[in-house]
Amino acid sequence: MPLLSLNLRAAILSVSLLIVGLLIWEAAIPAQKAVGELTEYELLTGGGQPKAGVPPPSQVMAKAWEQLSDPFYDAGPNDKGIGIQIGYSIYRVLVGYALAAAIAIPLGFLIGMSPLAYKALNPFIQVLRPISPLAWMPLALFVIQDSEASAIFVIFICSIWPMLINTAFGVAGVREDWVNVARTHELNPLRTAFSVILPAAAPTILTGMRISIGIAWLVIVAAEMLVGGTGIGYYVWNEWNNLDLTSVIFSILMIGLVGMVLDAALGFVQRAVSYVE
Amino acid sequence: MKPFLSVENLTQRYPDGTGGQTTVFENATFGVEKGEFVVILGHSGCGKSTIMNILAGLSDPTSGAVIMDGTEVKGPSLDRGVVFQNYSLLPWLSTLKNVTFGVAARHPEWTKAQVIEHSTKYLAMVGLEGDVIHRKPSQLSGGMRQRVSIARAFANHPKLLLLDEPFGALDALTRGTIQDELLKIWSGTEQTVFMITHDIDEAILLADRILLMTNGPYARVAESVEITIPRPRNRTEIIEHPNYYAIRNHLVQFLGKRSKEMAGQKVPAGSGSPTPVRIDKTDTADDPEIAPPALRAVNE
Known part of the structure; x- marks a missing residue:
């Protein structure tokens, strides 16, 4: 009997695990008493109110269907579709991330090329890097005076470090032979940077960018819980305040899915620029 | 008149880590004529690669000068x-x-099609044609990679071509094939070549002249041995030539014994030129003193 391919066997195992997990979850939730079975007394004393409990997967799926079939509805400040909320979050992440990349990559080049710049800037990087991005939030809110821009700033400050450090590391590690090839071909510094150093360091730079987008997506949820208004983080917190755990679980899953897509997109770019020596 | 490439009183010293200085080589002086194929032979540590880097302009000597075609070498070119x-x-x-x-860097005024045509031509000259030229270097064997590197260098028609142990990382059979290809591509041009090697037979096969370096520290270019074997040369035929073993033995003797004996002898500036050596047995082919060359023992 020919053995099924590894991928197919893995897929079968994944699906089985998912089904088993969902069944256990479904079975573990105690059934709510149906309202009709209550006595009049119980109804009067509020016993008919469903107790807040973790919803079973069937409810989450129903919620997902409901939300995803109309993701972009807008019924006022506290009632927007999941698509709009995620859109706000992605927008903030991408703006903060792009600003960080625009600064981190050129600065990383400088640090990687110049031992002086490395030694001079390294203490600052080492002190600033371990600061939780949310610790910047009060200062950002005070200085910028705008919650939207503050959230973007927090994304910027958390995604700049991995990109900066990886770019510097990648640029400093470019093999001297390749730089010598550029030198013996009389390439000017700008062409050397773009046609030799950048492609040589690109895989390392992309590793940093991939770490950064992951961190940025982690941080945006927390940041939006703080600044409020819009975004997936705000949505989670708002549904928690509504005690709508079904929506909370649904949005947790959506956060995971979007994070996976962001990572996969950068993984794709990373594979495109990687090379074998 | 100065030769095409003139290396004058080249000296390289490094700090030795204890506050003093190590002199790798001192007052190295030699010339290379236009169109000449010169090979430099010497033990590791005598500074061959340093001389190569200085000629390439990738590093600067402590003192001395390299003059090519009337201008001093400063930086890579x-x-x-x-x-x-x-x-x-x-x-x-x-x-x-x-x-x-490389070609686009050399000829920025060329169109893309010209650059590709020129490059393809030189890749074909080292035997790389068809699909192979679209592969990445990682998908090529070591020999093929070095062919690409040779094609890249020849395609640019440099005034001086520097080969830094180009076959050092290849197995003996591949090395032989690529040596033949190098000879073929070189004979079609008037390319001046300066090459480093460890391999005596390779040096005899390729060179017009072999420069012999003594051991470091204070290494110098001691002898300049003319290879009196006519071209075109072929690896199987040159070993039959009466001069082959005479030259080979001279080189082996030098590297095995005299390079050590002469090590550390300082020479004053201006007198570092190598002693010219010319070994030619064909003039005295009937000399009874010469034993059949193939029977000569070669001890290193």
Whole structure:
């Protein structure tokens, strides 16, 4: 009997695990008493109110269907579709991330090329890097005076470090032979940077960018819980305040899915620029 | 008149880590004529690679000068092409693009089609044609990679081509094939070549003249041995030539014994030129003193 391919066997195992997990979850939730079975007394004393409990997967799926079939509805400040909320979050992440990349990559080049710049800037990087991005939030809110821009700033400050450090590391590690090839071909510094150093360091730079987008997506949820208004983080917190755990679980899953897509997109770019020596 | 390439009183010293200085070589003086193929032979540590890097303009000597075609060598230039031992191909570019990279740098005024045509021609000269030229260097064997590197260097028609142990990392059979290819591509040009090697037979096969270096520290270029074997040469035929073993023995004797004996002898500036050596048995072919060359023992 020919053995099924590894991928197919893995897929079968994944699906089985998912089904088993969902069944256990479904079975573990105690059934709510149906309202009709209550006595009049119980109804009067509020016993008919469903107790807040973790919803079973069937409810989450129903919620997902409901939300995803109309993701972009807008019924006022506290009632927007999941698509709009995620859109706000992605927008903030991408703006903060792009600003960080625009600064981190050129600065990383400088640090990687110049031992002086490395030694001079390294203490600052080492002190600033371990600061939780949310610790910047009060200062950002005070200085910028705008919650939207503050959230973007927090994304910027958390995604700049991995990109900066990886770019510097990648640029400093470019093999001297390749730089010598550029030198013996009389390439000017700008062409050397773009046609030799950048492609040589690109895989390392992309590793940093991939770490950064992951961190940025982690941080945006927390940041939006703080600044409020819009975004997936705000949505989670708002549904928690509504005690709508079904929506909370649904949005947790959506956060995971979007994070996976962001990572996969950068993984794709990373594979495109990687090379074998 | 000065030769095409004139190396004058070249000296290289490094700090030795204890506050003093180590002199790798001192007052190295030699010349290379236009169109000449010169090979430099010497033990590791005598500074061959340092001389090569200075000629390429990748590093500066402590003192002394290199003058090529009437101008002093300062920094790297497209006029001096280099083939490095480790090929130094850019791994993210295809074989063809590695060559067009160099050609486009040499001829910025050429159209893309011209650059590609020129590069393809030189890749074909080292036997790389068809699909192979679109592969990445990582998909090529060591020998093929070095062919690409040689094609890249020749395609640029540098005034001086520097080969830094180009076959050092290859197995003996591949080395032989590529040596033949190098001879073929070189004989079609008037290319001046300066090459480093450890391999005596390779040096005799390729060179017009072999420069012999003594051991360091205070290494110097002691002798300049003319290879009196007519071209075109072929690896199977040159060993039959009466001069082959005479020259080979001279080289082996030098590297085995005299390079050590002469080590550390300081020479004053201006007198570092190598002693010219010319061994030619064909003039005295009927001399009974010469034993059949193949029977001569070679001890290193």
